[in-house]
Amino acid sequence: MDENASARLARRALTVAHRVGLFLAMLLICLPGIWIVLSSLRPTVEIMAKPPVWIPQELSFDAYVAMFSGIGKGGIPVLDYFRNSLIISVTSTVIAVAIGMAGGYAFARYRFRGKSGMFLGLMLTRTVPGIAMSLPLFFVYARLGIIDTHFGMILAYVALNIPFTIWLIDGFFRQVPKDLAEAAQIDGCTRWQAFWQVEFPLARPGIASAAIFAFLTCWNEFALASQLTRSVNSKTLPVGLLDYTAEFTIDWRGMCALAVVMIIPALTLTYIVQKHLVGGLTSGAVKG
């Protein structure tokens, strides 16, 4: 065999190995998801079986049917939870992104006294785990009478997300060359117009990713929500999962079914927004 043929063979073998490796890695990553979907479709015996049953014997949608079939028949107020989750997550995401845009832009573009201290302070708030704040927050909320309200949850989540959205959006505005806003001002824009016409469209991928992250944080948050919500007034889906735990038993199948219901909107949203995540839009703006 000549050198070229063996090199070609080696390259092909490498490609195959590459793909097999990737497949295994993806399988590992997807396994919990697949397991949740599978578990929602089969009886508890099979879920708890040891060794695990990989190929399900029988599949049924009983858990989904039960979930939506009212209190007393094994159902939970899933529609209420869903509505609460949606209202709380969407509202707090919109507010956090709006504030994040203003803050991120200011940090990226302006020089002011105490800027780095302020930025560091914002980042430091992220080092406090959410669960550590839940008790103090509970007392404050109890005094203010905003426990078990949408407003209380939105307030908590906005505060939780703002440091992150500011940090992320700041980074994206930094990538938009300052010259562009100046060129726009010379072209007749006010400062405000220059922002909306030029800088905002270019930072959009960053703003979209900040929005996704903020939304998912709210949508999946459990620690704070489990303390600050009480009833169908404000309970979110992750807290709703607890409805499937009784004193001595856990309805794993029902819990998994609700988890699937939770995952679907998040997945859909991410899919819709991902086209805005295409980076590299600024390439070609300045020199080359």
Next chain:
Amino acid sequence: MATVSLKKLTKRYGNMEIVHGIDLDIADREFIALVGPSGCGKSTTLRMIAGLEDISGGNIDIGGRVVNDLPPRSRNISMVFQSYALYPHMTVRENLGFSLKIAGAAKDDMDRRVAEASAILGLDDLLERRPSQLSGGQRQRVAMGRAIVRDPDVFLFDEPLSNLDAKLRTQMRTEIKKLHAKVNSTVIYVTHDQVEAMTLADRIVIMRSGHIEQVGTPDEVFSRPATRFVAGFIGSPPMNLHEATVSDGRLVFSGGDSLPLPGQFKSKTAAGDKVVFGIRPDDFYPTGHGLSSGGETEVHRVDLPVSITEPLGNETLVFAEFNGADWISRMLNPRPLKAGDRIGMSFDLSRAHLFSAETGKSLRS
């Protein structure tokens, strides 16, 4: 079209003064180049004229209107940035028409003016492309097109060619010159490249450390530099500049070698004066290989060793050793030379310059 006039224009950042009260009058339709080394305040001056920097003192007047506190959009200027600053999310057509869109121009008026600009700059085939799909030269042309479309009183150029390679730069330089002839408007052009300034400008403003050193036509700043700095900055290869002391009708250099004091400076110097002697490579040449053809009135000849040569084809730069230093000379109709050769060199002293060592000012009146 408009005149531009700067009066005592000053820029301070905190306690640091960057531009120290400069005065400059630019005539209608004039092409002015601001040159100087980096950090001399030329870009800051341009940005103050554009309204992108606040001014700390003085006055800016465009077309007889004081614009000190007006935002950029109210000054009726347009600017070409060093980075081009094209809007990456818009096509070339949208980039060109952006200022008209913001001004609320009618669709057909916008189309007409974009078409005019693209015809002038040869952008017709590129109108639907995005900036990322253009080469450096094309981006540069779009940036200029965007400036033309506005039909401004004053064009501002901030080092527009410094991101291009040497060949394209020469080509775009010609295009800018043609463009100025076509649109016939006032241009303020910032560059650190003295060749660009010399080739393009009607008048050149040489700046250093926030001061104006000299304002003059390319010929004036080349033949009659007002200061030692201008003498060294303008001209390529640069002027030979060496310190000397006037003594007994001669210029004595630190190494002990001396030259006769050029006649025109005899009345302007006294024995013991510290001066800087300057002579351009064109006026210091291997005997018989110079520019002037017998017109010299005051030539001093001396044999010098060659330390290095740089052949350029039509001419050779010869570094000759005099007074312990290498002096650059330009050899026309070159013949082969090698290091160590001794050749006859001519100083055309009638074209030499003398500057005060203390103030740097020219002693020529």
